[in-house]
Amino acid sequence: MGIQRKTKSLQAVYEAFGDSNEALSVKMIRDRLGESVNKTTVYRLLDRLEEDGMVHSFSGEDSVTFYARCHACKGVSHDHNHPHFNCVSCDKVLCMEEEVVLPLSGKFKVTEARIFLKGICAECA
Amino acid sequence: MGIQRKTKSLQAVYEAFGDSNEALSVKMIRDRLGESVNKTTVYRLLDRLEEDGMVHSFSGEDSVTFYARCHACKGVSHDHNHPHFNCVSCDKVLCMEEEVVLPLSGKFKVTEARIFLKGICAECA
DNA sequence: CCTTTAACGCAACTAAGTTGCATTAAATTT
DNA sequence: AAATTTAATGCAACTTAGTTGCGTTAAAGG
Ligand SMILES: [Mn+2]
Ligand SMILES: [Mn+2]
Ligand SMILES: [Zn+2]
Ligand SMILES: [Zn+2]
Numbered sequence: 028m029g030i031q032r033k034t035k036s037l038q039a040v041y042e043a044f045g046d047s048n049e050a051l052s053v054k055m056i057r058d059r060l061g062e063s064v065n066k067t068t069v070y071r072l073l074d075r076l077e078e079d080g081m082v083h084s085f086s087g088e089d090s091v092t093f094y095a096r097c098h099a100c101k102g103v104s105h106d107h108n109h110p111h112f113n114c115v116s117c118d119k120v121l122c123m124e125e126e127v128v129l130p131l132s133g134k135f136k137v138t139e140a141r142i143f144l145k146g147i148c149a150e151c152a
Numbered sequence: 153m154g155i156q157r158k159t160k161s162l163q164a165v166y167e168a169f170g171d172s173n174e175a176l177s178v179k180m181i182r183d184r185l186g187e188s189v190n191k192t193t194v195y196r197l198l199d200r201l202e203e204d205g206m207v208h209s210f211s212g213e214d215s216v217t218f219y220a221r222c223h224a225c226k227g228v229s230h231d232h233n234h235p236h237f238n239c240v241s242c243d244k245v246l247c248m249e250e251e252v253v254l255p256l257s258g259k260f261k262v263t264e265a266r267i268f269l270k271g272i273c274a275e276c277a
Numbered sequence: 278c279c280t281t282t283a284a285c286g287c288a289a290c291t292a293a294g295t296t297g298c299a300t301t302a303a304a305t306t307t
Numbered sequence: 308a309a310a311t312t313t314a315a316t317g318c319a320a321c322t323t324a325g326t327t328g329c330g331t332t333a334a335a336g337g
Contacts, residue, residue, distance in 0.1 A: 090215030139270035
């Protein structure tokens with residue numbers, strides 16, 4: 028059912044992402060907000076935002092879930108098979124625009140891909 | 153420094169993998185062993201086995217770390233960029249032999265890839 | 278302004294994984 | 308075959324991400 032009331036907390040959490048394609052963890056979001064919003068609330072807001080297709084989530088490295096605003100996938104086709112990238116220099120986690128070709132294999136029928144890449148981002152290069 | 157003593161616990165944990173390319177979580181390993189080995193010990197054994205290149209680890213879906221025996225990567229080139237596959241039918245997590253072409257991009261310098269695929273495995277097809 | 282109930286904050290909880298420390302048991306030496 | 312050394316183990320206590328129940332607050336609509 029998603030979001031039904033536009034509360035202060037909701038706006039604060041959503042605006043924490045800005046316009047960028049940077050992915051944030053709950054801890055990072057709360058840091059940006061000065062811990063003003065209760066962590067349970069942040070989790071629940073992100074759940075609702077995801078339900079409504081406003082953000083998507085994926086798990087990063089150390090068993091931490093990241094959330095990012097949906098940019099490309101506004102409409103019907105919520106294709107979140109796009110790769111995510113972690114810059115080892117600035118530590119940012121970003122959504123990549125690039126399409127991913129699902130590796131076709133004789134043995135496996137692949138329907139979903141979670142691709143987490145590491146390396147150096149454009150700004151740190 | 154890795155493993156220095158071939159203890160009963162070590163053999164039990166290592167043999168839990170069998171010859172297959174199936175990946176196991178600590179919980180799964182302990183279930184197979186009838187909880188006979190303390191969980192701290194299992195974590196430490198897996199750390200040492202990984203240090204010695206006998207197993208490799210990667211994070212699965214729900215913030216659970218999986219471990220699998222190293223098959224292809226016996227020698228010097230410990231290339232663990234191979235994909236891992238989760239069958240949604242039998243729930244098994246498997247190492248895939250297939251090579252994956254890293255998505256080259258102008259913006260990002262990719263050096264490492266964690267690829268987690270979902271779908272239907274050969275036996276469940 | 279009043280009512281309804283979605284959203285909130287808090288405390289308590291779960292589960293994966295880690296750490297310190299005393300004890301046990303491999304491996305090596307006598 | 309002892310005695311010695313210290314890697315490995317078990318336990319309890321801890322950390323951190325995330326969840327749940329419940330009483331309270333506040334957004335939205337009449
Ligand atoms: Mn993304
Ligand atoms: Mn593997
Ligand atoms: Zn960077
Ligand atoms: Zn299967």
